[in-house]
Amino acid sequence: MNLVRFGVSIPEELLEKFDRIIEEKGYANRSEAIRDLIRDFIVRHEWEVGNEEVAGTITMVYNHDEADVVKELLDLQHEYLDEIVASLHVHMDEHNCLEVVVVKGEAKKIKKIADRLLSLKGVKHGKLVMTTTGKELV
Template sequence: MKIVRFGVSIPEDLLKKFDDIIEEKGYANRSEAIRDLIRDFIVRHEWEVGNEEVAGTITIVYNHDEADVVEELLEMQHDYVNNIVSSVHVHMDEHNCLEVIIVKGRASDVKTIAERLISLKGVKHGKLVMSTTGRELV
């Protein structure tokens, strides 16, 4: 892999804040931090385009006593069997559960699945964490 050097002009205050954060996070140098930022930018682009093969997780917290939320979650997961790779279910207390659903597929399809799951009655909180299959990242 060939390494390319390039220059960036930014305000001094912005660079100071950046340096403080990369030190706090334990990066060896600015280059490592900038590479991670560029990779994140590429991953976000994959999701925005909507046609790329992506991967991610949908995390939801729900009250299993609420309406038919458990049955609806199971039914939806069966509806999307080609996109849902796996799920982990955790009992948080006597009423609340946490479920992490690992998904892959076209970005637009995965976003639709997440929106449907998160909007179910009984789901208290939900979040889609977007990642990549890694094929296009260096």
């Protein structure tokens, strides 16, 4: 892998804030932090374009007593067997559960799956966390 040096002009105050944050996060130097920012930018672009194979997690908290939420969650997961890789179920208390669904596939389809799961009645909160399969990332 060839490394390339490039210059960036930014306001001094912005650089000072950036340096404080990278120190807090434990980066060895600015280059490492900038590489991570560029990788994140590329991953977000993969999700926006929608053609790339992507990976992620759909995390949900729901009340298992609410209507047919458990049945609907399971039915939807079975509907997308090719995209849903695994799931983790945690009992938070006597009524609430945490479910983490690991997904992999075309970005547009993964977003659709997340929208369907997160919009179910009984799901109190949820979020799609998007990442990459790593195949195209340096």
